[in-house]
Amino acid sequence: MGFNSSDDLINQITTNGKADSQILQKTLVAAGTAGHWQHLLTSAGNIPAATFGGAEATFVATDNTWSEGAIPIGDQTAPATKHLTAAGASLIAAAGAPWFVQLVDMVGYAKLTTTNVSTTGTKTITMTPIGSSGAAVDRYPNGEGLRLAVAAIAAMGANAPTMQITYLNTAGASKTTLAGCVSTASATNGTILNSGNAANKYGPFLPLAVGDTGVSDIVNLTWGGTAHASGSVAILLCKPLGQPIPVPATGLFNVFDYVNTLPSLPRLRNGANLTALVYNTAATTSGGTFFMSFDYAWGG
Amino acid sequence: MAGFSNAAAWAAAVDAGKTHVSTFRKTVASAATAANDFVDYTYFAGNPAANFYASAPLEAAHVESIRGIHIPQMAGAERQFLKSITAMSAASSATGTSNQNQRQMLADYLLYYPFIDTDAVGELQEMVPTVALPRYAAGQVICVAQSASSAVGQFTMTYTNQDGVPGRVSQNTFTKVVAGGGTLVSSATSAVAGSLPFVGLQAGDSGVRSIESVTFTAAGGGLMALVVVQPLFHFYTTQECRRTTTGNLESYGAATYFETVLMRQPVEIKNGAVLGIVGLGNAGSLASSVLVGTIQTIWS
Numbered sequence: 001m002g003f004n005s006s007d008d009l010i011n012q013i014t015t016n017g018k019a020d021s022q023i024l025q026k027t028l029v030a031a032g033t034a035g036h037w038q039h040l041l042t043s044a045g046n047i048p049a050a051t052f053g054g055a056e057a058t059f060v061a062t063d064n065t066w067s068e069g070a071i072p073i074g075d076q077t078a079p080a081t082k083h084l085t086a087a088g089a090s091l092i093a094a095a096g097a098p099w100f101v102q103l104v105d106m107v108g109y110a111k112l113t114t115t116n117v118s119t120t121g122t123k124t125i126t127m128t129p130i131g132s133s134g135a136a137v138d139r140y141p142n143g144e145g146l147r148l149a150v151a152a153i154a155a156m157g158a159n160a161p162t163m164q165i166t167y168l169n170t171a172g173a174s175k176t177t178l179a180g181c182v183s184t185a186s187a188t189n190g191t192i193l194n195s196g197n198a199a200n201k202y203g204p205f206l207p208l209a210v211g212d213t214g215v216s217d218i219v220n221l222t223w224g225g226t227a228h229a230s231g232s233v234a235i236l237l238c239k240p241l242g243q244p245i246p247v248p249a250t251g252l253f254n255v256f257d258y259v260n261t262l263p264s265l266p267r268l269r270n271g272a273n274l275t276a277l278v279y280n281t282a283a284t285t286s287g288g289t290f291f292m293s294f295d296y297a298w299g300g
Numbered sequence: 301m302a303g304f305s306n307a308a309a310w311a312a313a314v315d316a317g318k319t320h321v322s323t324f325r326k327t328v329a330s331a332a333t334a335a336n337d338f339v340d341y342t343y344f345a346g347n348p349a350a351n352f353y354a355s356a357p358l359e360a361a362h363v364e365s366i367r368g369i370h371i372p373q374m375a376g377a378e379r380q381f382l383k384s385i386t387a388m389s390a391a392s393s394a395t396g397t398s399n400q401n402q403r404q405m406l407a408d409y410l411l412y413y414p415f416i417d418t419d420a421v422g423e424l425q426e427m428v429p430t431v432a433l434p435r436y437a438a439g440q441v442i443c444v445a446q447s448a449s450s451a452v453g454q455f456t457m458t459y460t461n462q463d464g465v466p467g468r469v470s471q472n473t474f475t476k477v478v479a480g481g482g483t484l485v486s487s488a489t490s491a492v493a494g495s496l497p498f499v500g501l502q503a504g505d506s507g508v509r510s511i512e513s514v515t516f517t518a519a520g521g522g523l524m525a526l527v528v529v530q531p532l533f534h535f536y537t538t539q540e541c542r543r544t545t546t547g548n549l550e551s552y553g554a555a556t557y558f559e560t561v562l563m564r565q566p567v568e569i570k571n572g573a574v575l576g577i578v579g580l581g582n583a584g585s586l587a588s589s590v591l592v593g594t595i596q597t598i599w600s
Contacts, residue, residue, distance in 0.1 A: 097543065170317075
């Protein structure tokens with residue numbers, strides 16, 4: 001359970017001390033491209049840059065104990081549940097403003113490298129479908145609310161193939177993301193390749209099939225057209241938390257309050273592996289500094 | 301019919317994945333607009349891709365869905381609503397301020413009649429009813445320039461109204477001198493100060509189901525499309541986003557955020573909607589400025 005009332009929320013925070021806050025800081029590893037979303041996983045900072053270990057084309061589950069770095073939010077003992085009370089973000093870069101920042105819980109990824117990127121065709125992903133066991137990987141039962149993005153985890157070579165992911169939805173049915181989505185040629189490290197500033201670009205996440213609300217299994221990714229000349233990508237499986245936070249100017253810190261507007265209190269589930277995606281209106285300077293804070297409380 | 305019974309259901313839908321976020325980024329063309337000009341952002345480059353109303357002259361056509369801001373399609377009895385809009389306007393240069401304080405309108409673009417010759421004085425330009433109005437019983441009509449126009453024209457149109465009554469006659473409407481396509485040319489007077497978002501209808505009418513003909517009584521020196529839209533949500537952007545590059549470096553910018561359930565009404569977005577934005581340049585030219593934002597929808 002969460003909070004029974006505003007009084008309960010205040011009591012849990014002030015009397016019982018059931019609240020905390022965290023800061024995510026990153027230095028952008030490469031320039032961000034205008035009109036694209038960018039992930040921060042390969043950027044240095046606190047938490048450190050991820051290297052995306054694990055076997056090729058195999059799903060790697062991530063949680064708040066991920067060995068490559070995770071924000072150390074603790075788990076709650078049932079029936080307590082943890083909820084965001086506020087989240088804010090700032091970016092300091094000479095160019096690129098304005099930005100949007102989307103907080104996400106990354107449940108896991110599957111990486112594709114070398115010929116799985118430089119050739120077209122269907123690349124099968126090995127993954128055990130997400131269930132409802134209560135384990136960290138199943139923190140969104142049957143993948144409820146999860147979304148897919150294809151992220152560059154190294155500089156990409158020329159060409160922009162089409163991409164389409166086959167997945168199992170929350171009912172276990174085989175579905176595909178919207179056909180025709182085009183990747184980004186020569187994208188910088190960190191670019192969300194399905195996003196962009198042209199036709200057939202969708203961001204931050206690939207549109208799911210009609211009626212679907214989540215993803216329980218990544219089955220494969222099919223590249224069409226002309227393959228990327230080179231590069232490495234990761235298929236990210238994420239739960240967006242709260243709405244995108246606008247950052248209108250460099251150095252401005254903008255905060256969303258999830259209690260005193262419409263009280264939505266997005267839930268942070270046990271095991272949540274928090275990171276952020278950034279939307280660049282203009283080309284964001286490499287080496288820019290990113291900050292994000294989020295406050296949370298728990299009750300029950 | 302599905303809807304939301306309370307605030308808890310509203311918040312729970314997001315947690316259950318029944319939500320979608322899309323970004324949009326549209327760059328106004330370099331041709332100058334004037335203060336108090338409305339512009340049709342769908343006409344300009346970016347994401348989604350530009351919509352030039354390029355089809356057979358005078359034939360009714362639907363705007364391609366790929367030209368609208370992406371939203372998911374609903375299955376069965378599900379109904380989708382606008383949850384929030386966040387928007388920012390990036391200046392065309394480090395010192396540009398003329399894109400500040402814009403009024404904007406999100407609309408569902410239903411039907412259009414392209415390439416109406418504003419020089420055809422005295423000729424009855426008959427529209428071809430190739431397709432019918434989708435999704436709504438009637439809509440409002442905007443006049444979008446498809447070229448520069450060199451003179452102040454005047455026209456009336458005949459149309460079928462919201463009740464299906466044909467032969468209705470619009471108010472006499474002026475067209476403005478504009479430097480390029482994408483500007484709304486309609487005006488209540490021969491001056492820019494009289495700019496209208498919509499063509500005035502015959503007394504007693506509230507909408508247009510189809511357009512039958514257009515007759516110019518003064519030449520406008522250009523081409524225009526008449527577009528039937530369903531207005532969905534009015535919003536605005538305030539201070540332009542920019543950063544100076546000389547002297548003491550200063551950053552400016554603001555974001556506007558509208559949570560519909562708090563600030564107006566969570567208007568329904570119907571299946572197949574082609575979402576676009578009409579803006580009003582309040583402070584001067586919008587040329588080369590960038591409108592960027594996110595739209596979040598929610599469904600039950």
